[in-house]
Amino acid sequence: xxxxxxxxxxxxxxxxYSFQLSANNNIIWEKEYSSDSLVNIVxxxxxxxxxLIFLTYNGSNPNQKMxxxxxxxxxxxxxxxxxxxxxxxxKPFNIIKLNKNNNYIYLIGTYTPYAVSPLDPExxxxxxxxxxxxxxxxxxxxxxKNNDSAAFLGGIVLSHSNIYYVASIMLGEFQIKEYDSNCxxxxxxxxxxxxxxxxxxxxxxxxxxxxxxxxxLTRHASTYQWGEExxxxxxxxxxxxxxWKTKLDIEGKYLNLFKVIETKNKEFILLGRTYQxxxxxxxxxxxxxxxxxxxxxxxxxxxxxxxxxSTTYIDRNIVEINKGKSYLLYGKTKKITWDDTTQYSSxxxxxxxxxxxxxxxxxxxxIWNKSLERDNYISDVKELIDGYYLAYGKSxxxxxxxxxxxxxxSVSKELNFTQENILVYPNPVNNYLLLKSNKDINKxxxxxxxxxxxxETEYKDRINVSGLSAGVYFIRIGDKVIQFVKM
Numbered sequence: 001x002x003x004x005x006x007x008x009x010x011x012x013x014x015x016x017y018s019f020q021l022s023a024n025n026n027i028i029w030e031k032e033y034s035s036d037s038l039v040n041i042v043x044x045x046x047x048x049x050x051x052l053i054f055l056t057y058n059g060s061n062p063n064q065k066m067x068x069x070x071x072x073x074x075x076x077x078x079x080x081x082x083x084x085x086x087x088x089x090x091k092p093f094n095i096i097k098l099n100k101n102n103n104y105i106y107l108i109g110t111y112t113p114y115a116v117s118p119l120d121p122e123x124x125x126x127x128x129x130x131x132x133x134x135x136x137x138x139x140x141x142x143x144x145k146n147n148d149s150a151a152f153l154g155g156i157v158l159s160h161s162n163i164y165y166v167a168s169i170m171l172g173e174f175q176i177k178e179y180d181s182n183c184x185x186x187x188x189x190x191x192x193x194x195x196x197x198x199x200x201x202x203x204x205x206x207x208x209x210x211x212x213x214x215x216x217l218t219r220h221a222s223t224y225q226w227g228e229e230x231x232x233x234x235x236x237x238x239x240x241x242x243x244w245k246t247k248l249d250i251e252g253k254y255l256n257l258f259k260v261i262e263t264k265n266k267e268f269i270l271l272g273r274t275y276q277x278x279x280x281x282x283x284x285x286x287x288x289x290x291x292x293x294x295x296x297x298x299x300x301x302x303x304x305x306x307x308x309x310s311t312t313y314i315d316r317n318i319v320e321i322n323k324g325k326s327y328l329l330y331g332k333t334k335k336i337t338w339d340d341t342t343q344y345s346s347x348x349x350x351x352x353x354x355x356x357x358x359x360x361x362x363x364x365x366x367i368w369n370k371s372l373e374r375d376n377y378i379s380d381v382k383e384l385i386d387g388y389y390l391a392y393g394k395s396x397x398x399x400x401x402x403x404x405x406x407x408x409x410s411v412s413k414e415l416n417f418t419q420e421n422i423l424v425y426p427n428p429v430n431n432y433l434l435l436k437s438n439k440d441i442n443k444x445x446x447x448x449x450x451x452x453x454x455x456e457t458e459y460k461d462r463i464n465v466s467g468l469s470a471g472v473y474f475i476r477i478g479d480k481v482i483q484f485v486k487m
Contacts, residue, residue: 043393051077054074216235263320390450435462
């Protein structure tokens with residue numbers, strides 16, 4: 001009996017060690033999720049609550065290609081499937097946000113109740129709040145069925161204090177519309193953006209700042225062809241008045257900026273790409289990543305251009321990490337061959353790189369470069385705890401989700417005590433976790449595998465973890481984060 005216990009313990013320790021090796025190889029776990037009834041699935045939004053992951057998606061219905069179907073997948077913290085719910089098929093619904101309280105899940109998005117083409121200028125869309133139980137059953141849906149003045153095509157949904165705002169372009173007009181918590185139309189915010197007589201423009205992105213102002217990013221070109229020449233960033237108040245605007249360009253190159261985020265310092269980071277001319281739009285060698293930083297008055301603090309390497313670039317998104325000290329750029333790298341007949345082939349890879357707060361590539365900038373030999377990309381990443389992230393995206397027509405370790409300098413898994421390391425043992429642990437440190441530390445925090453804090457206590461040599469469920473946890477002691485396994 002004693003021998004079998006020893007063998008089991010050795011097996012468990014080896015399993016935990018294998019887990020650590022896997023984490024050091026970046027991927028802790030990865031999952032793909034497909035649907036028999038949907039094609040061209042695109043991940044929409046991810047949200048973490050307690051020990052659950054909610055992953056929403058949009059996709060085209062193969063029988064009614066003009067419609068867009070949507071759904072939600074509920075997973076546990078290890079990415080294992082709990083349940084899935086598909087939105088009513090005859091109603092194209094584009095999920096843009098997800099909220100949750102103790103009893104309900106709310107999917108917020110744009111909704112088209114009529115069987116019309118997406119290109120029909122008379123199309124009427126609504127903002128819809130779709131309500132589910134936490135077990136995935138339908139409860140209700142809310143939208144203003146009687147208001148035809150709320151027409152818009154697609155759009156970006158922002159929320160603040162139970163009020164929703166939808167920004168979009170409708171028939172050449174930039175619009176911002178306000179809705180209440182039940183998605184009933186309240187008013188249209190008339191902006192002073194006048195593009196009549198100006199070069200052709202496209203609406204790229206918008207954020208609602210902590211000061212309750214809109215930051216709007218637009219792209220401008222002299223023709224309808226590819227090759228946007230410059231961009232504008234504008235600050236608009238809640239009455240639609242422009243408070244400031246700044247033209248963004250790079251001399252001698254076309255600039256395509258498509259993403260803006262507000263930093264913890266309440267400044268703005270803008271992400272996009274540059275290329276030499278219209279003919280080089282698809283030519284990777286002539287294309288670079290472009291990043292701008294703008295202050296709260298619209299002044300450009302710096303701009304950077306670079307490639308991941310000589311043949312690849314990133315074109316999806318950006319997220320702020322490390323308390324504003326650095327940023328992750330992510331999406332896909334694309335190596336393209338191009339010939340005179342304008343035929344090209346592409347090789348896509350998941351890719352994530354890191355830059356510092358000054359926009360400079362860090363020494364090990366290419367921190368994840370994974371090829372599935374398919375058309376794939378990362379849509380977004382969500383930080384769980386220092387160095388650990390959920391990355392999600394698309395692989396062919398499937399949803400893709402991975403728990404990724406991406407910051408080896410910020411996380412220690414060593415069990416040998418040195419001047420630089422903190423000793424945490426035993427690992428795996430059953431009842432009491434023992435700590436040893438020669439640093440002055442005030443508190444200790446323990447997080448679940450999803451980065452949810454499950455315990456906080458003052459620093460002491462022995463911490464009772466017997467009340468935790470079996471699984472993988474992270475303990476943060478000062479500036480160190482150490483992974484351990486609870487048996």
